[in-house]
Amino acid sequence: MKKIKTRDRILNTSLSLFNCVGEPNVTTLLISDELDISPGNLYYHFKSKGDIVEELFDQFEAEMLDLLAVPEDADISLDQQSFFLHLMFETVARYRFLYQDLVNVLSRYDQLQTRFRRLLKKKTNAFLVICQSFRRQNMMTIEEEELQSLCEQLTLTACYWNSFDSLSHLNDRESVDPGRGVYQMLHLVMPYLAGQQQAELRLISQDYL
């Protein structure tokens, strides 16, 4: 039974609280209370609340970048794509506090803005790569202009679906089900697939409901 370092406990608890009640509503006092440590102790490990946010963002960014390293020239299957989306939604859900009050959070930690924007770009690009792979495999038919529009739509949905979903269905549940998001994403792609693949993806999408 290894003891978890206080520093890491602070990070974990902060993340939970941020996700639960929103980063702006979480005070350093609340965090230290939750951990049964003193506020002073918290400030021994992090010189400001912003530092906690930034370190959590570092984690998030690293996980995302790792995930977004999609090989340009691979033949991607529908199953692989679904799995990719699944992982992405899990990551977004784990750091959902960032997305719930995006403008506010990014406005107060403004160096994060550029980095977040870069992630967005990379996300759109990853979707582009996937769709182009589908096209190469003759699984998808789509005009260049529609493709751009679709990939932006996918990026938008990847960002906001979780917030939207938990807002429209007033669930007090803490955890977010990533399934419905994946389902929604698959249905965005579906109309552009060839008949056979369309049927196949419809089947896959059922598993995510």
Added chain:
Amino acid sequence: MKKIKTRDRILNTSLSLFNCVGEPNVTTLLISDELDISPGNLYYHFKSKGDIVEELFDQFEAEMLDLLAVPEDADISLDQQSFFLHLMFETVARYRFLYQDLVNVLSRYDQLQTRFRRLLKKKTNAFLVICQSFRRQNMMTIEEEELQSLCEQLTLTACYWNSFDSLSHLNDRESVDPGRGVYQMLHLVMPYLAGQQQAELRLISQDYL
């Protein structure tokens, strides 16, 4: 030259500031400074900052409800739909501060949460009514399950497109161009339209770029 009442000036200026820098970053001092009135004067007209937010929400809700009163049995044309979307995006843009930090704002003024959710429901329903009208006119082919998914997607996009767009294209522009949002929405509907209507809608969508 009629003089605008201070009360209304407060509302207008607050709305501008909220949209510009985000509601949480706007203090009562900033509002009164901007108006060249004293903080005390502001509190003569509104007993709290929350009251200003709520009154702005009242305005927003009224405009939205007015817009969402779509007749159930009318034959809606593609042009009418586009115009409808255009108006909706304008309204959302005018009160975009609500959408930019949704979770945060709704968490601090919690009676707004129910009302906002009701608006979301009504939006989804309005899209449903429109699509069903298209279907009755044999302009659209879509399965029941896809229809539900599409209408939620339209609602999501109507909510978040503006925030997403201004986030991804780092424009320091104050005003938001509602056009790209409409374009995106039209492209969501397009795949489900019959050939002729698809071409027609593609033409219409070009005007919004």
Added chain:
DNA sequence: GTCTATATGAAGATAGAC
């Protein structure tokens, strides 16, 4: 590393004069 106690400063809000 952790604590208690305290400083700093900002935002929301009120009182009372004009």
Added chain:
DNA sequence: GTCTATCTTCATATAGAC
């Protein structure tokens, strides 16, 4: 209706003891 002055509250952050 509008102002100035002031109060309260509370979150961030620091100092210094253990």
